[in-house]
Amino acid sequence: MRLREKVAIVTGAAQGIGRAIALGMGREGAKVVVADLQGARAQAVVNELKPSSGEALAVEVDVSRESSVKSLVEQVLRRFGRVDILINDAGIYLRSLVAEMKEEDWDRVIDTNLGGNFLCSRAVVPLMRAQKSGRIISISSRIAHHGAISGAHYAASKAGIIGFVKALARELGPDHITVNAICPGVVDTAQPRAHQSETVLKEKLKENPLGHALTAEDLVGPILFLASDAASYITGQALNVNCGSSMH
């Protein structure tokens, strides 16, 4: 068990990629905080976690609200007393062409996907600095490099995450805190189903050199690697997990 006794906050952990990461971290012995806008669903993931990890906590949080993030970290500290790992996974994907894009949609996507990274990271940095250790891993996207029609705000937010990660890695290196990103290709979760038919999605999922439809579970190994001691000399990087669909 690579993460025994580590306290890990996973945002957006009630479903999809975040849920798979939370369960994976639990299997590796971490005390997992399942943080999500949907409190009831977060609690359901905690119930799934309990048989394996013993200690898990559900917290309802809006990562785009400063007070909500502050409350999240306070609850974690009350329960576990420390934070070793932060996984910034919470995100939304609204669809609109730029010419028709509403300002409030732009703000929502940037505030949640990128602003959430900022607020959650800022909240745990003092704790990690005091511990002289920590791991921050943010979920970016292949779209950060590639772009996507009707997803300019999403692409900007995910590319922003990469810039943010690099800068934060430089700030936190002297305190032995690593900061990295994962850029998945399109993943078979509920999120892409909101905007396209099942047939189109199934085809799209396999449009990559390996011909494999990525699942949330496929991202867990790379995340666990970056969170473990094995990756203690890797920082400021964006690791593509996309079956070879782009090679930036």
Added chain:
Amino acid sequence: MSDVALISGGANGIGRAVALKLAASGISVIIADREEAAGEEVRRAILAAGGKAEMVQVDVTKAGEIEAVVGGVFQRHGRIDILANIAGGSFYRKGIEEMSWKEWKEVLDVNLKGSFLFCREVAPVMQRQRRGRIINISSNYGVAGSALRVAYSAAKAGVIAFSKSLALELAPYGILVNVVAPGPTDTPRVMKNWTPEARKEREKEIPLGRTGRPDDIAEAFYFLCSPESSWITGQTLHVNGGIVMP
């Protein structure tokens, strides 16, 4: 894993650390290196720890020698699951106007052509198996460049583009091709060029504040051999303490 791994440059430094790491996880390791005595030492260390290892002498710039090595490994084991191309070196630190054609060729041959030759021999074996992992070593200089190392930087950038292309070629066979790009690493060959003061100065530029260790790099190789990285191909994993963030 009962896999078979062929490791070029496995006798010293990073290659040695990779050989020890893979062997410790149960992989049968074949150390292919020009330096026989050093390779033998690694082989004995692996055997003493209860692992499986062989040593074969090879010059990675000689196509005939590589053909013989790969043929021999296949004959003895019937498979090759992992190919780690680690043999390399920057050799020269000089301005372009002083670099001879022979020196340029030497650096390109060892660092880039050696990987090509090994991949060319091993790919058909992996294609028949319909599985395999190829991991080539590059360097932070392969993306950031370095004054006085034009040949080395060109070769290491070449390794990255070569690996992307090979990843596309071999993906239909379920073979993954990736790159590990270390930053400055604490190996005797690299560190003999650095005074303690120069090293300290250099470490100020590294966000994590220390020089890499061969074991840091070995962990990345191991990850790229493991089931956890099954859907990563054509990528470069930079293990450099943050000195370069491409």
